[in-house]
Amino acid sequence: MATEELLQFSVASMVENVLQQHGKRLYDIDLASRKAEEAALRRNEAAGWLRKTVGVVGGKDLPAQPSEEEFLQGLRSGIILCNVLNKVQPGAVQKVIEAPSDTVIIPDGAALSAYQYFENVRNFLVAIEDMGLPTFEASDLEQGGKTSRVVNCVLALKSYSDWKHGGGIGLWKFGSVKATASGKQFVLKNSEPFMNSISRTSSSEKSLERSASEQLLLNDFGSENGEMGNLSLNTFVRGVLSDKRQEEIPMVVENILSKLMEEFERRLATQSNQVNAPCSNGSLTPIKSPCSNGTLTQTSAAEMEICTPSTTYEENGPREINTEENMHTVYNNGNLNTQIQRQLFLVEKQHGEIQVLKSTMLLTKADLKNLQMKYNEEINYLGAHLRSLAHAASGYQRVLEENRKLYNQVQDLKGNIRVYCRVRPLHGQVRGFGSVEHLDEGSITITTPSKYGKEGKKSFTFNRVFGPSASQEEVFSDTQPLIRSVLDGFNVCIFAYGQTGSGKTHTMSGPDVLTPETMGVNYRALNDLFLISEQRKDIFLYDVSVQMIEIYNEQVRDLLATDGLNKRLEIRNSSQSGLNVPDANLVTVTSTSDVINLMNLGQKNRAVGSTAMNDRSSRSHSCLTVHVQGRDLASGAVLRGCMHLVDLAGSERVDKSEAVGERLKEAQHINKSLSALGDVIASLAQKNSHVPYRNSKLTQLLQDSLGGQAKTLMFVHISPEYDAIGETLSTLKFAERVSSVELGAARANKETAEVKDLKEQIANLKAALAKKDGEAMRTPNSLSTMSSAGSSPSRYSWQSLNISSDNLEMKNSSSKPKRRSLDLQDLLLSPPWPNVGSSPGSKDYEKEAINGDWVDKVMVNKQDGDRRDSLGSWEDDASTRQSPDTFYQKLNGRNQVVTDDSDELEATTSDSSEQDFHWQSNNAQKASSIPNGIGSKLKRPSLKHARTMEIKSSIPPPPTRRLSTSPSLPKLTGRQAFSADGKRKPLSGK
Numbered sequence: 001m002a003t004e005e006l007l008q009f010s011v012a013s014m015v016e017n018v019l020q021q022h023g024k025r026l027y028d029i030d031l032a033s034r035k036a037e038e039a040a041l042r043r044n045e046a047a048g049w050l051r052k053t054v055g056v057v058g059g060k061d062l063p064a065q066p067s068e069e070e071f072l073q074g075l076r077s078g079i080i081l082c083n084v085l086n087k088v089q090p091g092a093v094q095k096v097i098e099a100p101s102d103t104v105i106i107p108d109g110a111a112l113s114a115y116q117y118f119e120n121v122r123n124f125l126v127a128i129e130d131m132g133l134p135t136f137e138a139s140d141l142e143q144g145g146k147t148s149r150v151v152n153c154v155l156a157l158k159s160y161s162d163w164k165h166g167g168g169i170g171l172w173k174f175g176s177v178k179a180t181a182s183g184k185q186f187v188l189k190n191s192e193p194f195m196n197s198i199s200r201t202s203s204s205e206k207s208l209e210r211s212a213s214e215q216l217l218l219n220d221f222g223s224e225n226g227e228m229g230n231l232s233l234n235t236f237v238r239g240v241l242s243d244k245r246q247e248e249i250p251m252v253v254e255n256i257l258s259k260l261m262e263e264f265e266r267r268l269a270t271q272s273n274q275v276n277a278p279c280s281n282g283s284l285t286p287i288k289s290p291c292s293n294g295t296l297t298q299t300s301a302a303e304m305e306i307c308t309p310s311t312t313y314e315e316n317g318p319r320e321i322n323t324e325e326n327m328h329t330v331y332n333n334g335n336l337n338t339q340i341q342r343q344l345f346l347v348e349k350q351h352g353e354i355q356v357l358k359s360t361m362l363l364t365k366a367d368l369k370n371l372q373m374k375y376n377e378e379i380n381y382l383g384a385h386l387r388s389l390a391h392a393a394s395g396y397q398r399v400l401e402e403n404r405k406l407y408n409q410v411q412d413l414k415g416n417i418r419v420y421c422r423v424r425p426l427h428g429q430v431r432g433f434g435s436v437e438h439l440d441e442g443s444i445t446i447t448t449p450s451k452y453g454k455e456g457k458k459s460f461t462f463n464r465v466f467g468p469s470a471s472q473e474e475v476f477s478d479t480q481p482l483i484r485s486v487l488d489g490f491n492v493c494i495f496a497y498g499q500t501g502s503g504k505t506h507t508m509s510g511p512d513v514l515t516p517e518t519m520g521v522n523y524r525a526l527n528d529l530f531l532i533s534e535q536r537k538d539i540f541l542y543d544v545s546v547q548m549i550e551i552y553n554e555q556v557r558d559l560l561a562t563d564g565l566n567k568r569l570e571i572r573n574s575s576q577s578g579l580n581v582p583d584a585n586l587v588t589v590t591s592t593s594d595v596i597n598l599m600n601l602g603q604k605n606r607a608v609g610s611t612a613m614n615d616r617s618s619r620s621h622s623c624l625t626v627h628v629q630g631r632d633l634a635s636g637a638v639l640r641g642c643m644h645l646v647d648l649a650g651s652e653r654v655d656k657s658e659a660v661g662e663r664l665k666e667a668q669h670i671n672k673s674l675s676a677l678g679d680v681i682a683s684l685a686q687k688n689s690h691v692p693y694r695n696s697k698l699t700q701l702l703q704d705s706l707g708g709q710a711k712t713l714m715f716v717h718i719s720p721e722y723d724a725i726g727e728t729l730s731t732l733k734f735a736e737r738v739s740s741v742e743l744g745a746a747r748a749n750k751e752t753a754e755v756k757d758l759k760e761q762i763a764n765l766k767a768a769l770a771k772k773d774g775e776a777m778r779t780p781n782s783l784s785t786m787s788s789a790g791s792s793p794s795r796y797s798w799q800s801l802n803i804s805s806d807n808l809e810m811k812n813s814s815s816k817p818k819r820r821s822l823d824l825q826d827l828l829l830s831p832p833w834p835n836v837g838s839s840p841g842s843k844d845y846e847k848e849a850i851n852g853d854w855v856d857k858v859m860v861n862k863q864d865g866d867r868r869d870s871l872g873s874w875e876d877d878a879s880t881r882q883s884p885d886t887f888y889q890k891l892n893g894r895n896q897v898v899t900d901d902s903d904e905l906e907a908t909t910s911d912s913s914e915q916d917f918h919w920q921s922n923n924a925q926k927a928s929s930i931p932n933g934i935g936s937k938l939k940r941p942s943l944k945h946a947r948t949m950e951i952k953s954s955i956p957p958p959p960t961r962r963l964s965t966s967p968s969l970p971k972l973t974g975r976q977a978f979s980a981d982g983k984r985k986p987l988s989g990k
């Protein structure tokens, strides 16, 4: 079996390819010229041998190196060919028609020649064919015939002759080549196989003893199928090397050989891949196999492997063998059948295994698909589950939010004090939350490092909890609804509570440098008031005015006093309108900037001192009171809302704050008042009948907000430092108690048209009564009648008369109530109230006040009466009527818990304060527009703007009040006025 047949590619063509791809490219071989050269060499060889064998024929000799034509011409008669053949194989051509001698004249030489040619050539070719040698066509001897075939035939004959001369041992097969004269002999390290091949090939010239396999190899290399045609590998290689220098040859040959090896291996690998490659239908590719019986059969690749010469199987597995060895295995050992059977068995076995593998693979595939399906199902299920969970979670969040709102609403309905907790950031650059372990929207957990486990943790729930990073805006956002309430006629109290340095002033006012972002609740609340009132301007006409007071060392002082000394005030009575300090300056404001200026003034006047806990510690409780009166433009109904914005002084442990001297005194007052606040809260929480409001000025001030029908919000502040944990816990416990206090549902202070009518009727009656009184006064009898009634005639008459005239005036000009205003300039330059004119508390002042509508209020405001006394007895029994002072004293003395049993009138009249007078009289000077807006950056305090503001006062300042600032009077006291030593001189009161 030829190697070419075993291999699925032609070795010759492969060699040629390699030589062409690499040899030709590297050494620029001109194949055509090489072929021509080779053809000439062979021709010369053939001619030489013919000459040598038969000598000169017919007087004509073949040239030693004939051209093609010369060669053909010499042989065209067939005489030389027949003679040579007869020499090699005697008798092969029975009759050779010799050429006529030179002496014989041939009349038609040409015709004779043609005949001779035909006979001789035909006989020669027949004999050659019989011998099994390569033949050619007679026409090949003609001009233009295939010389190579003729040369091939001659050389085959020569080869045969040589073989015969050599003893005719073994099989002969044509294929010998002879080393040309120009062939260079060389020996190359590592090129033994090739050299062997060449040397074997060369020696074949000398010895025809050659193994069949060698012969086959030679045939293979000279395969007619290959593109090399008749060129042998040897010749071809020689051709390639012919123009190389001796020293270049080893490298060139090595390169060619390595390329050959590469190519050989590549092709073997490709063939092996093709053999093993499964068809598209999954079966193994059937390929042509010349195995076993030598016929081409369709067989499997596995079977084909047996025929692949590169691999053989042994017990211990496959072993690589070279082609030659394989040929020996196949042809020389004679074990082909056993081998094939063994390998067939192996193939069968492997086939079986492949089948098993296939089915396993199919099973695995099915399992995988199954798994995939299950996995998909699981994923889908999980996805759906997750979606439902997410839905539930968002629903839960919504429910929580809803719950919080509902909870707040319930609290509103019950009148609970709302409590918002705010955690100050840790001081300095310290990160973290300190003692705050956890906080969320509505709860906070404090951890005590010294305690372990549950013991060390305490949670508190509030309406809202703000962490250290909460902005001023966020903190205010939840407060906004309360601001709206004020405009709807409710009383609101927002107060900041917490230990010193925990951020109360920060929340209520903001830091020292104010920007729109850092402004505190006070500014934002007022700004909102203006915004909403502007939005409602087509429905309501609002008046807004403010007061600002402080409680410093148990003295109430007017922070808007501009005399340089803080005016000392009295908290005379708490009323539902929330005006607890009737004689404090009340300033009408029409824009946020007005408010800012006023608050700056107030802050400047406020008592501030430096302690170890806070270098700008507020040493007083401050209260900014905002009064809002809105008139419904359509119905004429009047709404009165009031808002207290209270920044309490912080509780402090004097050992920590290191307070001494003045600071210590302040601290004691602060702590005492806060403890009084605690008592009030505790008593309210327990629903005690007696609530000790009077124990401190602070509780007196907050009485309405804590015990009345106000909407109250407490911002409780905590410092997250670990060393403040004690204060933090007690603050939060206090706050928790505050949040449990139920105040009762808040009510709007709305005065309907009906109430107005009633008021007017009362006023008319009063006027009629006064008229009667007047008449009676002129009659001695009537005076004695009144005296005998047991009342104080002078006072009563005085009141009645004044009231009646006032009421008449009010009635006649209800839409244009009288009002007196004071420029801020006046306010800033005015001396303290007590020093001039009719000061609060003085008789004149009292008269003036009463001359307003105090009595009117007292008489019509049943609610106050109901709450604290019986309005009926007050109205019905004139003998029990008292002066406003007495009335306040009486009310304060009672301190009863608010009840809800008021009638329509009670619900709609809520104001009994002196300040209502201002409201009623303020309409005429209502601001035509209420601009608002907060300056971009404001410094607190700033008096500059404040001087341009308008201030309204209930009592017209007498000319004598307009004093220029006296150099003898101390300047305004403010934050700057307090040095670290705490020296501050409060103005002595009246």
Ligand SMILES: Nc1ncnc2c1ncn2[C@@H]1O[C@H](COP(=O)(O)OP(=O)(O)OP(=O)(O)O)[C@@H](O)[C@H]1O
Binding pocket: 423, 424, 425, 468, 498, 499, 500, 501, 502, 503, 504, 505, 506, 507, 511, 512, 614, 616, 617, 618, 619, 648, 649, 650, 651, 717
């Ligand atoms: N939320 C906050 N963010 C940033 N700084 C804050 C915050 N709260 C408070 N501070 C700062 O902490 C310091 C103390 O705050 P603040 O003066 O408001 O405390 P306080 O409770 O009013 O103290 P005191 O009762 O002594 O008057 C200030 O410098 C203030 O700017």
